[in-house]
Amino acid sequence: MRRRGNPACFDMTEQTPVTEEKSAKVPALPDAQTVTEVKHYTDRLFSFRCTRPSTLRFRSGEFVMIGLMGDVNPKTGKQKPLLRAYSIASPAWDDEMEFYSIKVQDGPLTSRLQHIKVGDEIILRPKPVGTLVHDALIPGKRIWFFATGTGFAPFASLLREPQTYEDYDEVIITHTCREVGELTYGRDLIESIRNDEMLAELMGEDFHKKIRYYPTTTREESAKMGRITDLIRSGELFEDLEIDPLNPESDRAMICGNLAFNLELKELLEDAGLEEGANSKPAQYVVEKAFLD
Ligand SMILES: Cc1cc2nc3c(=O)[nH]c(=O)nc-3n(C[C@H](O)[C@H](O)[C@H](O)COP(=O)(O)OP(=O)(O)OC[C@H]3O[C@@H](n4cnc5c(N)ncnc54)[C@H](O)[C@@H]3O)c2cc1C
């Protein structure tokens, strides 16, 4: 795993260690941050890292607005920032920011964002918000992270968040995508966490044994096929993992995917007796859209 911060300081609100931005450039954009790494996974998915504003505090799982400067308006001659909501994929202790992004070919932002390179600048509005945070859940034994597509992003943050392993005995991450190549970012991240010596030193040798990773595809052959919602309904998910079905006493869950997926999963969790939580009223599960439909 790439290492920049020191997760030894785990008070995310007050003591998150943040180093000064490395770029010596004078930012040309408002709230400019410099891109430090870009990785492409498929023709529809990429991730990138950028510098972190020295004053930015956030809780693992939250999202911010990021973007680029829009085109010049021919009528006014002015430019406006083109911003979109993005889950922060890096944990709160990291001194850089990481994002995992779709490439929509005619999308106003991502048709351009997909071409960013190391050294380029992006806009990052430093006002993190969101419901996929530990504060919105009451204590439990087992936490489920349910994702489709780029909905994996907030869980890339939470899977690197030490509180996840302090609070729960078991951490189950399910990721459903259409094709096998779309699982690569998540698979690589889980692998890097399992081999992370520093996290193991801090959390105990066996911390990674708490992670159960359950990737599925729906439109390309893979080891496990099917929508996670169908696998829950049939009981196959629980049989495969050799665990008891969902139980409101012990299970907590976070959901992030497309709207239909979120709604279907919400219904399954409610049927199992779990109640939706929020920052203002913690309960047994929380949900957030991975994109607006
Ligand atoms: C709370 C929240 C968090 C988000 N976090 C992320 C994130 O971490 N990574 C990310 O890539 N996007 C994320 N999004 C979506 C993001 O805000 C943009 O919609 C996306 O970057 C595309 O922007 P665009 O201007 O190119 O196209 P838009 O005009 O915004 O979208 C065009 C169409 O593309 C499709 N689309 C948009 N985003 C996605 C997506 N992520 N996956 C599949 N289809 C999509 C939708 O059908 C949408 O109508 C998030 C959205 C919300 C509401």
Ligand SMILES: NC(=O)c1ccc[n+]([C@@H]2O[C@H](COP(=O)([O-])OP(=O)(O)OC[C@H]3O[C@@H](n4cnc5c(N)ncnc54)[C@H](OP(=O)(O)O)[C@@H]3O)[C@@H](O)[C@H]2O)c1
């Ligand atoms: N992924 C691609 O290769 C691709 C290519 C070109 C264009 N697009 C367009 O991009 C947009 C987003 O595509 P995406 O693949 O990133 O995201 P998506 O359509 O949200 O699908 C992601 C995964 O979620 C599953 N899913 C969808 N609805 C579900 C539900 N109600 N319950 C459980 N699982 C559900 C899908 O299964 P199913 O396969 O069964 O739906 C798929 O495996 C779509 O508008 C699509 O047309 C995608």
